Amino acid sequence: MWFRRDLRLHDNPALAGAAGGDGHVVPLFVIDPRVWDHASDIRRTYLVRSLTALDESLSGNLVVRHGDPRTVVAAVASESRADSVHIATDFGPYGPSRDAAVEATLGVPLVRTGSPYAVAPGRVTKGDGTAYRVYTPFYRAWVQHGWRSPAKSVPTDWVSLRSEGIPAASCPIDLPAAGEAAALACWQEFRSDGVRDYSDRRNRPDLAGTSMLGHHLKWGEIHPRTILADLGDSDGEEVFRKEIAWREFYADVCHQRPDSIRVSLDRRYDTDFPWATGPETDARFEAWTQGLTGFPVVDAGMRQLRETGWMHNRVRMIVASFLVKDLHIPWQRGAAHFMSLLRDGDIASNAHGWQWTAGCGTDASPYYRVFNPVTQGLKFDPDGDYVRTYIPELRHIAGKSVHEPWTLLDGYAHDYPERILDHAAERNEALARFSAMKEMN
Numbered sequence: 149m150w151f152r153r154d155l156r157l158h159d160n161p162a163l164a165g166a167a168g169g170d171g172h173v174v175p176l177f178v179i180d181p182r183v184w185d186h187a188s189d190i191r192r193t194y195l196v197r198s199l200t201a202l203d204e205s206l207s208g209n210l211v212v213r214h215g216d217p218r219t220v221v222a223a224v225a226s227e228s229r230a231d232s233v234h235i236a237t238d239f240g241p242y243g244p245s246r247d248a249a250v251e252a253t254l255g256v257p258l259v260r261t262g263s264p265y266a267v268a269p270g271r272v273t274k275g276d277g278t279a280y281r282v283y284t285p286f287y288r289a290w291v292q293h294g295w296r297s298p299a300k301s302v303p304t305d306w307v308s309l310r311s312e313g314i315p316a317a318s319c320p321i322d323l324p325a326a327g328e329a330a331a332l333a334c335w336q337e338f339r340s341d342g343v344r345d346y347s348d349r350r351n352r353p354d355l356a357g358t359s360m361l362g363h364h365l366k367w368g369e370i371h372p373r374t375i376l377a378d379l380g381d382s383d384g385e386e387v388f389r390k391e392i393a394w395r396e397f398y399a400d401v402c403h404q405r406p407d408s409i410r411v412s413l414d415r416r417y418d419t420d421f422p423w424a425t426g427p428e429t430d431a432r433f434e435a436w437t438q439g440l441t442g443f444p445v446v447d448a449g450m451r452q453l454r455e456t457g458w459m460h461n462r463v464r465m466i467v468a469s470f471l472v473k474d475l476h477i478p479w480q481r482g483a484a485h486f487m488s489l490l491r492d493g494d495i496a497s498n499a500h501g502w503q504w505t506a507g508c509g510t511d512a513s514p515y516y517r518v519f520n521p522v523t524q525g526l527k528f529d530p531d532g533d534y535v536r537t538y539i540p541e542l543r544h545i546a547g548k549s550v551h552e553p554w555t556l557l558d559g560y561a562h563d564y565p566e567r568i569l570d571h572a573a574e575r576n577e578a579l580a581r582f583s584a585m586k587e588m589n
């Protein structure tokens with residue numbers, strides 16, 4: 149069993165397939181330099197902890213090998229005299245070609261069972277067989293298609309083989325517990341305590357109203373099907389199912405258009421849009437990454453990301469809109485920054501979360517919809533608690549006034565930076581640039 153983004157023992161159809169013969173299974177994980185060397189410290193550290201948890205649940209039998217999977221997987225298969233190698237199908241931009249190359253060198257069948265999604269990308273199509281480009285009809289068809297029940301576990305004897313060991317990694321932030329047990333506990337806690345209020349609370353960054361399952365889903369420590377099987381029909385559960393479906397939708401879009409992790413689906417945004425460049429833009433980008441733009445909710449979000457490796461979804465949209473429409477910087481630069489810090493960094497959800505906000509993606513928010521960072525802050529952080537949590541320079545301000553320190557005599561008493569731009573002016577500038585792009589076509 150070659151584990152990749154499915155670091156769990158329960159509800160794991162590929163593992164059940166591997167154990168389905170005589171029950172003997174070599175559990176393998178390959179540290180592939182092409183992936184490892186490009187991952188951020190945060191994602192590497194999380195992966196190391198997740199592998200450590202997996203190894204414990206395998207009584208220390210996880211076989212970790214370092215190198216190119218094309219040689220490593222074949223070598224382990226031959227050392228262990230395996231008669232097949234089992235994987236969950238990878239639908240990412242790099243996985244399918246890697247798996248095809250491994251298959252070509254293996255000498256025994258590479259058996260693909262299941263995927264990291266409830267419904268495998270490519271399965272939900274329109275009547276004419278083409279892919280959905282808009283979320284709502286995709287969601288309806290996805291529900292109608294349905295998904296299997298969680299897979300049953302099969303008794304397994306782990307075969308011990310030489311392991312090169314889980315590598316070391318560290319990062320400067322405090323990460324949540326990793327591994328399958330932590331993922332299941334996280335889901336059970338949210339299921340009993342949070343999901344029913346999810347529709348009311350999920351847009352409020354000042355409340356702990358979301359599941360915090362992103363990093364667990366990313367590494368397959370829990371399968372979305374396990375979650376869907378537990379969901380009922382309350383408002384909160386229905387909205388939560390729709391969020392799980394966004395992850396599936398974006399995986400589907402990336403499967404159809406693997407290049408969309410880098411290029412705008414509306415190509416005009418890469419070829420014709422007059423993006424800002426130069427040293428002043430670079431300085432503004434730097435202020436954005438550091439949480440020093442002078443707009444409290446934007447800065448709180450960027451500091452939350454830096455300090456915790458996570459940012460609330462509503463605030464992800466606000467800071468993304470700010471980068472693209474107030475700073476006139478292409479979404480790809482923001483997406484790369486997010487990937488360097490997010491613990492749930494997922495190439496499909498990230499690229500398409502950005503494309504949606506930038507207005508160039510599938511199902512996109514129209515370009516002229518520019519988030520106002522002050523009204524968004526007042527609406528979704530109504531007492532200002534979120535801002536005060538991440539911005540010590542504003543903690544002396546009580547209540548919602550924290551969103552507008554410029555209206556207070558002592559607003560800047562603790563060296564919070566002044567606004568780096570005039571939002572109304574930059575909004576007009578964004579719309580003018582958008583019109584210029586449209587005129588070129």
Ligand SMILES: Cc1cc2nc3c(=O)[nH]c(=O)nc-3n(C[C@H](O)[C@H](O)[C@H](O)COP(=O)(O)OP(=O)(O)OC[C@H]3O[C@@H](n4cnc5c(N)ncnc54)[C@H](O)[C@@H]3O)c2cc1C
Pocket residue numbers: 350358359360361362363365391392394395396398459460461462464465468486490492493494495497498499501502505
């Ligand atoms: C600019 C931008 C970048 C993003 N980057 C990522 C990313 O790298 N990785 C990532 O998993 N999500 C990303 N998202 C989506 C969303 O912000 C996160 O999934 C969510 O904040 C994770 O917190 P949670 O697990 O508590 O979410 P919950 O609200 O509890 O949602 C449960 C799960 O549903 C899925 N989900 C929820 N909303 C979305 C969404 N809009 N798109 C796709 N899946 C969703 C996630 O798997 C999430 O864990 C991004 C959104 C934006 C606007």
